[in-house]
Amino acid sequence: MKTHKLFENNTHTWLMFGRDEEKATEIIDTNQYMVISKNNALLMDPGGIELFSAMLAAVIKQVPAEKITHLFASHQDPDIISSLGLWDQALPSATLHSPWIWEGFIRHFGMDNITYAPIADEGGEIKIDNVVLEYIPAHYLHSSGNFNVYDREAKILMSGDIGAALEATNAPMFVDDFEEHITKMKMFHQRWMPSNEAKNDWVNRVRKLDVEMLCPQHGRIFKGEKVKLFLDWFEALEVGLTGKNLT
């Protein structure tokens, strides 16, 4: 598992964990993100059971266990949060922030100790120490209850499955050739995203934000001008397709 620092100032740091060389090939590669502030840390989309020990080992190299006080799950998928039962043993006094609609489902992963903090459909914000992070609604992209995390200061948008690409575990961290990158993410967005309306609504919402880095849960990060390229491409893309309609 590789660790990459995305941002750092005097109040907080953004880290990305991913490109796990030890994972089985049948498992989709995932990116995990962590914001570390003065006394706390928020771990976002901590990943699947298969990844847990690699993740905890990577995380513990950065912060002591008790500092991880918050977890965030953008939605209910196994690659996002099926490790919950183990985090529940590791971080018994942590809080999990996740869409309200998934509480009854996510608890099936095993949650005896961690507290569930439901996020309302409109979104909201979380303050860790003095760092404010916003929950940006991204419903139906692809999950029916789904949020991105936006950091105004760092200009980072953690976009979950939006912007995801299916590629090799040794892929670079950042998108370089955008046209080339489309081939790795087109089918994913057409097939996994169900609603054009939800997609365009999200694009409009995100265009109003100042985003320097758009960080998906799979594949590479979009940086600088690539963010706008992605939004334009995604807006024009027809989603909710199957079978021969896929291109």
Place this chain on the structure above:
Amino acid sequence: MLEEKSIEMEKYQPEIDYNYFVAAAVIAARLDQATTIAKQLSLTASNARAVALRAGERAAGFRPLTDFIDRLAEITITASKKINLLAATLSKTSAAKVRSDNAIKHFILVFTKAAESPYINSLNEVFERCKINQEQLTREYQRQIEQLSEELIMLSSELRNAVILATLSRVEASQAGAEYQDALINVADNVEGAAGKIKAHIKYSQQLVSTLK
């Protein structure tokens, strides 16, 4: 016929290599089947009572036996229910134990993977807590297994009476006169058959329990 079936069942016992919480669930299912058989046994007792009543004076010796059959059925039902509950609790405990064992395994892996991390000691407390939890579950698990074994032994010794009961029933049946003899012998067969089947379930459960120890 019933006896044949119980032998057949014993013959087809699958190899015992269940994961331990599956084994506990299998025991619960077996005892559930035993309860069903015991309920049939109690039906047999009331049938026998009716036949003995019709047979009148000549089957007078049979009537008290029906009470014993009833009692045997009742004991089996109560014990089966109790064992069933114990097995279900055991299954739950062992599932929790699997989870806790699993967490410990993961933590040990982290300790080797992140041995050089400056914060590795921050996991000590978590690890200790998990270990205490695991030890507690292990003790609970052992205690529940002991209880389960004892209950199975008790029920199995109660069932020994079934053979005597069947023998006595046959003796009494032979004195009830030609008209009722077959029906009463059939009762004796049923008692023996049901007891055999229940015993097979118990034996199988005992085998499973011994793999859990």
